[in-house]
Amino acid sequence: MSVIAPSTSRSRRRGRSNGTAGLLLAGPFALLLLGTVLVPVGYAIYLSLFTDRLSGLGFGGPQRVFVALGNYGEALADPAFQASISVVAVYALLQIPIMLGLALLLALLLDSAVVRLRQIWMLAVFLPYAVPGVIAGLIWAYLYSPGVGPMADLLWFDPLGADGIMASVVNISTWQWVGYNMIIFYTALQAVPRDVLEAARVDGAGAIRQALAIKVPLIRPTAFVALVFTTIGSLQLFTEPRVLQTFTGAIINSWTPSLYVYDLAFLSGDYGLAAAASVLLALASALLSALVMRMSNRRSR
Template sequence: MSVPVPRGPAVATPPAARVPRRRERGVAGLLLAGPFALLLAGTVLAPVLYALYLSLFTERLAGLGFDGPRQVFTAMGNYAAVLGDRAFHDSLGNVALFALVHIPVMLGAALLLALLLDSAVVRLRQLWSLAVFLPHVVPVVIGGLVWAYLYSPGIGPLAAVLPFDPLSDVGVLPSVVNMATWQWTGYNMVIFYTALQAVPREVVEAARADGAGPVRVALSVKVPMVRPTAFVALVFTVIGSLQLFTEPLVLRGFTGSVTSTWTPSLYVYEAAFIAGDHGRAAAASVLLAVVCAALSALVMRLSARRSG
């Protein structure tokens, strides 16, 4: 029979020895976070601060104009000019209509496809997932050119099948919505499908044991449990909708219905690279960023209320 050997009391680390360890951990954390902080400052913070700086100035000719334009401080003059510009108002209205149609259609289709893949209805899930995700891999410019060809009257097959002209003033908005939905449905489907894989199987089996059918299980069990993921996807989709640029820019070469200021991003592009008014372009960019931040905060607050 072994006799237990008495042990002495545990030696506590003196407080003076804890301070160097905490300092070492703090230094190590700063060294590890340093590269990311430098990259964030160089690629995000510096351009934002420079845009704020540019938005406060404008270029004007001094005297007879022989010396060229000079940079003049205008304070909030550029912001007032953008807010009073009818073209900027129309661009916001276009992206608002785009978002009202695109967001529910695209997210609804992505969620429906994810639910079908998660159920036992669809076979060859990996093949179907790849087929739906492939449009997102295609560059937006190339996809836009393909759709522009399909929409073009006389050469495109869709122009002869659709009951309206997809490149007209009325039909260009549904055309852009279709292009963006085709591009992003597969991406969001993968996000929803990944979230559905994390739903506890025992909860699903319990619902089926209680007599719930596939539709009831999907609507009452699976969809509520992936609601946080849906709100995150909604935030990114809202931001992407406000930054709509490539699709209308491609269609602009095929129709006159898309003007140079059809969206806020095109408005900024026209002001900076065509009109050469960098102050107005910077002010419009800042206002667009404020709108994106406000809508994102609104969606996140609604998400927090629903989760609570």
């Protein structure tokens, strides 16, 4: 007859209690993830497989018809959806380098001994992030409006015209998000070992050399994370063009993929096609995020 040692029994009970405590602590997060992410995504995928069609002569009203991947093919073949993808691609190529580059430059300046009143400067740059996106869009829309704001008279192009609307949207996004990313970069710079910087200073490296050769390489993982979030945000561009749309005719209902989905779902009532376009947008965001993270891991190795 085997006898279980008291210490072994206590270890097992302790392991079971730790497992129960872990499940209880993870429960609220799991429920939140299920209710706000998994269920909506699953329902969007379900809607994307159906479409509403009139039966017979149309007297019976629309009926939901299973079309499998038909909505996905229709969305990909739609010239409006293709044009919206090209718009966010141009926006990302312009906004991401400008915004992240400016945020990194400001963080490096704040981390150096050059800037005085550091806390005041940090608050001033970060403050636009605290402004809601709709309010920020309205502020800049009035600044861009001829006869109301000064920007139309100071600039050599019409900020609400077809040739200047992209620059206007990039400016609004950069103004609002540069402070947020600056704080991320500045926090990462605070973790750079000061003894390494002191050794570089003793070897004769100046402030610029330290920034380029030591600080920037050491915070590269943080920069890649910021790049992933910014890329996802670029694909989801909605608030700024939606607000400016009431001030200009240069932004149409399908100017960005998010506006395209909004128009299909809430203005046209084509929920199946809207769901398919949103799923395609989510897949594009996931693929780009995976690509950027793969590049980050390769650079780290």
